[in-house]
Amino acid sequence: MAMQYTTIARVEDILPGQTRMVQVGQCSILLVNDCGVFYALQGLCGHQNLPLAGGSIWQGVLDCPWHHFQYDIRTGENLYPRRIYPLNALPRLRQQVRPLHTYAVRVVAGKVQVEVPRCDLG
Secondary structure, eight states: OOEEEEEEEEGGGSOTTOEEEEEETTEEEEEEEETTEEEEEESBOTTTOOBOTTOEEETTEEEOTTTOOEEETTTOOEEETTTTSOTTTOHHHHHHTOOOOEEOEEEETTEEEEEEEGGGGO
């Protein structure tokens, strides 16, 4: 599947510690600035499909503003509640704690760009 980079923000628009939800074609993407490094993740939490915009960032972890599910911003891995509760005892939870999809990010001439599949661009 062909991929292409799309400009979604200017570096100065998102301060360290902030997030911003952007729509890129069919994709809701959460852009994260963690200490000057940008990350892009699926914009909806796997728990109840609610927007992650407004979630707090602390030491590379995104805390969902709704029910405090937590994700590694580098990999999308669910850190909480996956590491706390036995998934085989709570089968519905297994579906909710899937990792978030992550997107490649680059900064070119002060613009933040995210790599998304062409088919998702509409």
